[in-house]
Amino acid sequence: MRALVVVASRHRGTAEIGAEVATTLRAEGIDTDVVDARFHPDPAGYDCVVVGSGVYFGRWLPAARRYVREHATALRTRPLWAFSSGPIDGSHQGDAAAAMPHVLVDVAPAGHVTFGGRLVSTALSRRERLVARLVHAGTTDYRDWAAVTRWAAQIAASLTAEAAHRAPAHWDGASA
Numbered sequence: 001m002r003a004l005v006v007v008a009s010r011h012r013g014t015a016e017i018g019a020e021v022a023t024t025l026r027a028e029g030i031d032t033d034v035v036d037a038r039f040h041p042d043p044a045g046y047d048c049v050v051v052g053s054g055v056y057f058g059r060w061l062p063a064a065r066r067y068v069r070e071h072a073t074a075l076r077t078r079p080l081w082a083f084s085s086g087p088i089d090g091s092h093q094g095d096a097a098a099a100m101p102h103v104l105v106d107v108a109p110a111g112h113v114t115f116g117g118r119l120v121s122t123a124l125s126r127r128e129r130l131v132a133r134l135v136h137a138g139t140t141d142y143r144d145w146a147a148v149t150r151w152a153a154q155i156a157a158s159l160t161a162e163a164a165h166r167a168p169a170h171w172d173g174a175s176a
């Protein structure tokens, strides 16, 4: 079974979550690639896709939004999960009830979750630093690795169950 993890990340915080998802899926025996959304990886040839993006000004990053729109048909026809990474105030630690980004409505993922984000003040652009200062946000890391691993393990379990359901029943030849 092959999985594709697609990430859009400005400062690597979301990319590292994608890498952790991939590590968990691989540990569960699923052959997994992680690719930046800017490289437009083709979902063809993969049994499932996980898409994740950092949240900026209330929206997914443009590369992630573009990716979902461009590949909407392929994403609709295979198991799809999505995650957002954003809140830097501890308000969403692996929150499955958080609002789903609008761009995902059309592709209807099997699940969407919001993980806490990370901010590294020194890595921000001048404009980003200004915004961070306005909301009194300093360097912080609210990524909950246990929640990320748990979520990825649920995806693996769901894929494995689905594959077992699709497999033909075992025939031992005794009844012929």
Ligand SMILES: Cc1cc2nc3c(=O)[nH]c(=O)nc-3n(C[C@H](O)[C@H](O)[C@H](O)COP(=O)(O)O)c2cc1C
Residues within 6 Å of the ligand: 008, 009, 010, 011, 012, 013, 014, 015, 053, 054, 055, 056, 057, 058, 059, 085, 086, 087, 088, 116, 117, 118, 119, 124, 127, 128, 129, 131, 132
């Ligand atoms: C300028 C700026 C705007 C942000 N806007 C939001 C936002 O609207 N909602 C949110 O939850 N997080 C927001 N964040 C927090 C980021 O989503 C968080 O830092 C995330 O981990 C960044 O991911 P990345 O490192 O992959 O780019 C913002 C951060 C910056 C610097």
